[in-house]
Amino acid sequence: MTRLQNKRNAILKATLELLIEYDLQSTSMTRIATPANVGMGTIYNYFESKEALVSTLFNEIHHAMITTMFTNYPEQAGIQERFFHVWRLKCKYFIEHPLEFIFVELLT
Numbered sequence: 001m002t003r004l005q006n007k008r009n010a011i012l013k014a015t016l017e018l019l020i021e022y023d024l025q026s027t028s029m030t031r032i033a034t035p036a037n038v039g040m041g042t043i044y045n046y047f048e049s050k051e052a053l054v055s056t057l058f059n060e061i062h063h064a065m066i067t068t069m070f071t072n073y074p075e076q077a078g079i080q081e082r083f084f085h086v087w088r089l090k091c092k093y094f095i096e097h098p099l100e101f102i103f104v105e106l107l108t
Contacts, residue, residue: 010036020102061100068093
């Protein structure tokens with residue numbers, strides 16, 4: 001992972017944790033910069049606004065969840081088996097990623 005990816009990931013991780021601890025209105029870009037160990041300008045190099053940052057975070061979590069849910073998807077199986085496959089892996093994903101679960105629940 002490159003240094004730039006590390007900074008971006010640190011920003012996303014700090015945002016996730018702060019949005020859960022506080023709320024969207026109380027989580028400012030300044031508040032995010034400190035635990036991410038970056039300056040305000042660095043955040044704006046990656047995300048044009050707080051809305052863009054939160055949207056990116058949601059989209060990345062959603063993409064990871066969908067990717068997990070359809071891993072080894074049994075296309076030829078019956079509807080019940082396919083249904084339970086998807087839901088079992090969704091539950092597994094959220095058990096393994098509890099902060100992401102809370103975040104998604106807060107936004108939906």
